[in-house]
Amino acid sequence: MQKPFYLFGAGGLGKEYYHYIFQTFDFERNYVFKGFLDDVATGQGFRNHPIFKSEEVVFSGECAMLFAVGSPKVKRVLDERLTGRSIEFPSLVHPRAMLVDLNGITIGQGTAVCPGSILTTEIVIGLHVLINLNCTVGHDVQIGDYSSLMPGVHISGQVRIGREVMIGTGAVVLNGITIGDGATVGAGAVVNKDVPEGTTVVGVPARPLQR
Template sequence: MKEKILIYGAGGLGRELLSLIRATETFEVIGFLDDSVRRGTEIKGVKVLGGEDVLHGFDGKVNVVLAFGDPIAKAIRAKRLDSRYLQYPPIVHPTAILQDPASIRLGSGCVIAAGSILTTDIEIGEHTLVNINCTIGHDSRIGRCASLMPGVNVAGEVTIGNEVLIGSGASLINRIIIGDRATVGMGSVVLQDVPAASVVVGVPARPIQRNH
């Protein structure tokens, strides 16, 4: 029997997570949660049950996955939710490849989407999204509430901090460090460390501003 799970966030990423979860043999989505979508709205056959308040109506623990692409918004939501009522299983699409699964640690609530490849000795933080067709090399560490957009290539021994956004198609050379709350623009090639709260873009990537 499949475990029941709720998706928090009924936007585009929420719909993507719905299709991802439907491809698994583990979970069944029983509803969306969203504070800005009308209760009862049906999305691809699944209803919006309401907002955060709905969680208190369940008996015992309930499985939830967060569908927020923006890392900071995701971190704020994760901090607000009462962990006494919730559990956050990692979600892995069946076509994702965990090459050496015994050496890969997946944090609670992280998502590994279709076509992604993780090699060996890798750690993914809680609520981190590894979107479609990403590759993550050996001995890399990714913090909590990060978001790697489609097609990101992370070489070996890379460290990515908390609440980091890596844009689609970006490439990170081996042994660099991306600081907390940094943003790497889509298509960028990162050849050196990126300071916390900074924004880098280009080939090679260079800073253009700092996040707050």
Template sequence: MTQLFFSEYDQPEAARPLVIVGAGGLGREVAVLVRQLNEAGAAPGWDLRGFYDDAAPRQASIAGLPYLGTSADLNATAQPLHVALAVGGSASRRALRARLTSPLLHFPVLVHPAVALESYQQVSLGEGCIIQQGCILTTDISLGRFVLLNLGCTIGHDAVLEDFCSLMPHANVGGAAHLAAGVYLGTNATVIQGVQVGADSIVGAGAVAVRDLPGGITAVGVPARALAN
């Protein structure tokens, strides 16, 4: 009888456990992203366990997955877990990250399998970044920690997006533009080439930033102008 021996290195890697924090619409979209990554065969894959949210949903199941508890419950985990922060607002996502203090929690980068990110593009991504379907990133781009690019966003050459920036669907950032930490671009908002947007500013849906904007404002219109206090 012939016996076959397989080393541990021949065994497929176990899928990594992953939970989503945020049980709303964005959370369900991130669940779709994770499933698409698994379907694309990205090894070792994700074992999607369910959702956490500090506001309990009305139903015990979200997108076919269980509600698992609050951020405090997540901090009490006894095993290592990968965590995706599915909260669209920059300030809210930053505050949520600050509440998640367990050393057993890890925050992977999740990029839709159809988004081109080859090494020659020289794109750097910080921990916890989420990049959804249809996004285009060109070359020499830096994304900080926990940056969210929702559906169909474009990022031009030499652009910098600092920690906790949030781009809603079809937002556009031109070449060499610089978004400071916590900037939020609404749906179809545009920051043209070379423009800088200060920390925690909001560029409203459809607005076009054609000149530098200071931090801590909300700017709307074409060209984008700060709303009066």
């Protein structure tokens, strides 16, 4: 039986995910797309699918969903709001992403690996993680829940990325680095030292942002 399927987020990432889901996990056999959920927009969304206010949708039965949201904090808040609901969060690995070692990569529920990304071996990825277009993730890497890697991020081997971490477009994280929970890495940064929890780093080499 097909489950109702929603994308939480009606912005640009929601538009991309809309295409990805139909190319992944035999979508039309397992799910039926019902529309987008959003806390701001309503009406008709991408390809004329409805946008529901999240509270308007009554999950009286089982459904499936992905968070089409880049912000780590927002993903965590949404997950907490929906705790206890009968919701399936499938992981989405696009067929044009490459997982070099299928037996050596663990991917949590609700995580998306987008086209062009390459993951090698001995990698553990948490819940609701976004690995956007054309990223690379090297060996023995851990990525915590709700974190987001924007397009073109390159993660070297033996890197530890905490929960709710945002890594901006084109950033590079060198071998053996640890990035603490809630940290932000600016676009194009090159991270060659550990990043403490809650810290924003920018530049080449990456340094804490002065406020």
